[in-house]
Amino acid sequence: MTPARMRRLAWHALVLAIVAVMLYPLAWMLASSLKPSREIVTSVALIPRTWEWANYASALEPRVGVPVWRFFLNTALISAGAVVGNVITCSLAAYAFARLRFRLRAPMFAFMLATIMLPYHVVLIPQYTIFQQLGMVDTFWPLVLPKFLATDAFFVFLMVQFVRQLPQDLDEAARIDGCGPFRIFTLVILPLLRPALITTAIFTFIWTWNDFFQQLIYLSSPDNYTLPLALRLFVDTQESVANFGPMFALSVLSMLPVLLFFAAFQRYLIDGMATSGLKG
Amino acid sequence: MKKTPVAVTALALTLLATACGGSGSEDGETTLRFAIWGSDERYEIVQGAVQAFMDDNPGIQVETTVAEYDAYWQRMNTEMAGGNAPDVFLMSDRHLREYTGRNVVMDLAPHVGEGVRTDDITPEVMGLGTDGDHLWGLPMSQITITMPYNPGLWEEAGAEAPELGWTWDDYLEAAQTVSEHTDEDVYGASDFGGIESWFKVYLSQKGKSLYTEDGELGYTADDVVEWWEMATEFREAGATTPGEITNDTTAGSPMVQRHSASEFTPDSTFAPDQADEFDGDFALAPLPQADSLGLYAEPAMLISASARTSHEEESLALIDYVVNEPAAAEALGMTFGLPANQTNREHISGDLEGAWQQVYEYEELVGPELKEGPPAPPQGASALFDLFTAYYEDVMFDRADPEEQARAFYAEAEQVIADNQD
C-alpha cells in the first residue's frame, strides 16, 4: 500500500468513526419508529424487540381531519416561499451593506443586529397585532412575507461577509465597462456569491420546515397546519401512553424531504466555486 | 393592547392593509372559532359533538382548532393580547382568574335561563366558574382524583388492596411491600410530593384548601413541611420512586413507564382501552386519607366565551349545546370525565366500556363522600404550581432538607400572591 492510500484509508476511518457517534441518536430514532409505543416508553434499547411496521401506516392516516400529504404540502409551500424571499432580499441588502456607501449604513447595520439581539418573545404580540390588522392571521403570509422583507439578519450578515471577501477589482472593472450597481450585483456579485446563496437556501428551507413557534402562533385552522404542528398532536394530555410509535414514524418521514434537499444542494457548495481563477 | 406607537409604521400598515387586507366575506353564515387543547384523538371526539351542533344549527359554521396544552396557552395568550381571541374556548382552573381578572372572558350569568341552561348541571361542579354574581363558564365535566394501580402486582406482593377509608400509613406499608416484591426498578408508588394537585387533596383532607375565597393562601408553611416530610418518609422507605424516575416524564408518568404500581391522577385521563396498556392489570381506588377522605368533585375544565366575540348568541348556543345536549354527550363520552349534566350522565351510562366503565363505577363509589370543589385559584396560581414542583425537586434528589425547602417555598408563595394582588 502506498503512503497516500494509507492516509486516505485512515481519513475514511476517522471520519466514519465520528459519523457513527453522531448518528447513533438518529439510529435510535429510526429504530423507535419501528417499535410499539409501549416499548418506546419502557425501554431505551436501540434494537426493537417487536418490529411494528404498522407505525408507518398509522402515521400516514389523516390527522385532525386533514390528510397527511396536506401537512407536507403546506410545510413545503411555506419553506419554498421563505427560500425565494430570503435568497433575493437578503442578497440585495447584503450587497448594499458590503459595497455601497450611504449615510445611514452604519446605524442601519447596527439596527439590523439589534433585531436579532432582542428576544422575539417580546416583539411577538406587537407583530401578531400587525398581521392581525393586515388580515393575514391564519394564512401563510406572516410566515413568508417577512422573508421578502429581508428580516433574517442572520443571512444578510452571512452574505455581507462573503461579499466582502470578493475582490473589489471585479466591481471596478465592471464599472469601467459602464455597469451600474444593479448590473454589477446581478452579473458580478451574484454568480460569485453562489455558495452563500446555496447556504442561505439550505438553512432557510430547513429552519422554516422545522419551525414550530411561529407556525403555532399564526396558523390556527387544521387545513393550514404544518408538519411541526401535526407532530405535536400525538402527545395527549392524558396519562396513557401517547402514540409515540406513529409519531416517530411521521418524524422520520418529515425529515426525509429536508435530508434530500440538503443532499441535493450541498454539492453546489463546492462545485459552484470558480474563484480559484480570480486573483484576490 | 397598545398599537405600535410609531406613525411611520401605522402609515405603512394602513397602506399594506388596503392592498392585502380582507379575508373574503361569508355568505350569510356565521363562523365560530372554537379552541381546545389535547391530541388529535380528542379533536376527533370533540369534532363529533361540533358536527352534531352544526347539523342542528344550519346557519353556524364552527372551526375547531387544537394544540397540545402548553402550546394552546401560548397561542391563546397571543391571540387574546392581539385582540383575536377564539369565540369559544376551554379554560383551566389555574388560568381562570388570570383571564377573568383581566376582563377577557364573557360573563354567562345574564344569559342563564335564556340560551344557557344550568338547571340540570350537578351543583358541585358549578363552583369553579361561579364568582359572586358572575358565571365565567360552564363545567365540561365532573372529575375527581383517583389512584390507578396494578391489582395483580399488589396481590402478588401480598400488599393489602386499597379500599375506601384506608390511610396514608396503610399506603406506606402496601407500597413498601410492592417495592420489595417487584423488580429492582419497580416501586409501589410514584413519588407524589412535588405535585400541587395531590397536596390540594391532602389539605382538603385536613379541612383546608390551597386558596381561600379571597385568593389568599389557605394553608401554612407547616402544612407543606408535613407533606414533604411524609413524601420523604415514603421515598426513603423505598415505597415511592426515587428522583431520577419521578423526574423522567418525557415518555410518560412512572406508572406508564412500568416503574411504579400506583399513582394519583384525575379520573378523566384514561382512554377506554387504558387497561390494555397494563395487560388488563388495572383498577381504580380512592386516595388514602388523613382526617377525612377529602376528595371533591370539580370540572376538568370550563367551556367559556370571549368577552369580545362578535357572535355572542351563537357562542352561547355552542356552549350550551356541548354541555347540555344528549347528542353532544354521546359524542364526547367520558373524554373529559363524567358529563356535568345529570340527564346526560344517565343517558350515556348504558354504553360505557373498559376504563370508562371503571371510572363511572369509581365515581359511584366515592360520589356520596365528595365535597364541593375548592374556589378558583387566584392570579399567580400557575406560577405557584410550577414553583411547588421546582422546590420539591431538590428534596426528591436528597439535595435539600424537606423542612427548610418547604419554608423557603412558602415564603416565595406568599410573595407571589402578594405581588399579584396589587
Added chain:
Amino acid sequence: MTTPLTRSAAARPRRRRSGTYGDHPATGYLFLSPWILGALLLFLGPMLASLYLSFTDYDLFSTPNWIGLENYERMLTDDARFGNSVLATVRFVVFGVPIQLAAALGVALLLNRASRMSGVYRSAFYAPSLLGGSVALALVWRSLFTADGPADQLSGLFGMPSRGWVNDPQLALAVLVLLIVWQFGAPMVIFLAGLKQIPQELYDAASVDGANAWQRFRAITVPMLSPVIFFNLVLNTINAFQVFNAAFVVSGGTGGPSDTTLFYTLYLWRKGFVEFNMGYASAMAWLLLLGIALVTGLIFRSARSWVHYAGEKK
C-alpha cells in the same frame, strides 16, 4: 463571465464615470428597500413598543400603567431566579459556543478534501441538525441521558457513577451543551463554504515555498477564513445568549434541576406568558439586548486586529 459584461457595456452608454463609490447615494437605499420596509413594519414599531412596555406593568390583556424603572430595579435587586438565569446562560455561552465552533471547524477541515464520499459525509454530519426542537428529539435525547442510559454507562466507565445526567445539577448543562455541539451542522456548512472561497493557488504557492500543513493553516486558512470565523462567532454568541429550544427539549421548559438550565429567555418567557408579567419580560429583554450588544461590540472591536477581508483594499 466577460461576455455578458462586455455586451452590457456596449448596450449601455456611459452615464457616469467610474469610481469606487461613485454611486448615487439613493442606490444603497434602493437595494435596502425590502429590508427598510421590513424593519419599519415588523421591527421598529414592535421594538419601541416593547421598550415602552418595559417601563410598565403590562399583563398582556389590560392597558399598561407606567411604573418607571421598577421592573429593572426589581430584576437587579430582588429576584434570585433572575440571577440564576444569568448564571446558567453565561455558563452555556462560555462552554457551548467555543466547543460547538471548534467541533464545526474541525469537521469542516476534515471534510475539505476531494473524495467521492464527501457528499455523503457532509450529509451525515449535517443530519442531526435537520431535527427541529420536536418531541422526537426530546425522546431521543432522553434515551441517551436518562438513568442507566448510555451516558450513565459511559460515566460509570470513567469511575463517576451518575443517576441520569439530566437530573444532576452538575451535568444537566452539559447535556444541553452536547445537544448544540451535536447540532453543529450550520456553522460547519458555513465554514465549508468559506474554505471553498480560499484560492487553491495560495496553498500551492506556500507548498512550493516549503510550508508544512500547520504553517499553511496558520498563514493561509486562518486569515482567509477569518470573516467566516468572525461571522460564526458573532451569530452563535448572539444565539447562545437566547438559547430557548434546547432547554425546552431537555427540561420541558422548567429550567430544572435547581435552575441550572433556567436560561435567560426561558425565564423571560415564563415571566411574560406563564406569569402574565410582560412588562417585566420586556425589561429583561432590553437588558439582554444591552448585554449582547456589549459582548458583540467587543467582538467587533477585536475583529479589527484579526479579521481580514481579502476583497477589500486596506
